[in-house]
Amino acid sequence: MKIEEAGCLVTGASRGLGRALAELLAARGARVVLVARGRDALDEAVAAIRAAGGRAWGIAADVGDKDAVYRIAGEAAALLGEVDLLVHNASTLGPTPLPLLLDMACEDLAQVLETNTVGPFRLSKAIAGPMVLRGRGVIVQVSSDAAVGAYPRWGAYGSSKAASDLLARTLAAELAESGVRVISVDPGEMDTQMHADAMPEADRSTLADPRKVAARLVALVEDEALAPSGARVAA
């Protein structure tokens, strides 16, 4: 996929990997709509991209909110014309410090699945339809190492990412030959606020810079050979 002039929709875009990705896409000439819950951090991220000469717009919304889905899809299509790239980056850890599964309230697990799995699924439903009709488009599910490894305390987050990965693979299978590519990308451990919330004791010097991860992720979007539809790849 060509990045220049592409219409991109990135969730969880006011900080961490999402913000680095939005900045890089805009710097590469894409038009980017950033979605985030918090209005202030979102406005700041959009302003920073515009100040650097990029084209960006913000939508303050929670992807876990069912009522927000067609607002996000409609506003993004109005601003971009066509959404060529959708990146599901927003996610929640649930309660922190991360509890053991047997200490976790079931409602907290449900809320993590709602935000990390069901919310992105709804948004994919709203965005993938027009992509299939056009015969082009890329959907990226940002996954996690926790989706494949059974790490203590990461059960809710990891299972939400595992479920999203399988939804992405299955969607890719159903849309084979449609021209729409659906991939999962595991960004690895990054030096982000989310990582600090989950593992405050971690040595930050061992964690990847989200800007470097964003650059690898964009390369995967650009080159289908590196990440064919249905693939789950490391960034």
Place this chain on the structure above:
Amino acid sequence: MIAPARAPRAASDVKLLQIAGTRLSDHRYADLPSLLAPGDLLVVNDAATLPAALAADAGGQAVEIRLAGELHPSHTRAVLFGRGTWRERTEDRPAPPALGPGDAVRFVGGLGATVVEISPISPRLVTLAFDRRGEALLAAIYAAGRPVQYSYLAASLPLWAVQTRFAARPWAVEAPSAGHPLAWETLLALRARGVKLARLTHAAGLSSTGDPALDAALPLPERYDIPAETVRAVEAASRVIAVGTTVVRALEGAAARGALVPGSGTTDLRLGPGSPLRVVDALLTGVHVPGESHYALLGAFVDELTLARAAEHAARSGYLSHEFGDAVLVSAHAPL
């Protein structure tokens, strides 16, 4: 009498009445792929539907304002309704206050607008300039608006209930509803059969206002945008099947200016009995009843007697009308 569908229905419950020339036949909507042939082209309207009904204060009164055209910061057409909600028939609503150029409108949530023009068609048809633009205007409309709906429905519609499965740019103020039953199951089956799919965007307008002068003028001129790949697909197709009257208006409106060319335009084309069809061979639409402008449009495909027989058959066979109702596939020639 054809009863209205009172709520959204599953695509699997939708029936399809085929009117081909003078022949009528009953089908399930899911049978659509078997009614079309390889080389046919299905063209859909990919407009998403705005939450175009907004509560507001204007002229010192509570009013409802329904957007009547594409959202634009400095000139959006809108229709005023007096106090009340969608639950009352539009023709039973009290008249809104008379507004004039320069009057202020304050929407729920803080969005403001100024009346810049009153239409000669009706004092209820106005042009508004909003106090914000771009993403701020979009956010305010999505926060304050609800889908336009009418009194025959049983419950308030959430925004997702009015979107088609391929909704993209939010240009429509009422859902391009002929596309509602088009599930991906059917769309991918059509593709597998060799039927091509293409899209255009058409700003579907209001279907009814309760104001006789205004209703007689519907549909108002509407904007459309036809992609180059759709024009190429039309040229390569053996037959073109329009999904919805908006697609007929866009394609025939564009073709009436000469050759069908890609790009954006506005059409005020009104089709009826005897209207020439330059592009479209068949129409997949809802069940329309005599007296509606959509029903008149069917007269461009088949004769009046056949339409009357079809309406009688639909009533007798329990077909449902309106946006969540059953479907009709109409073509001049039998069999499609």
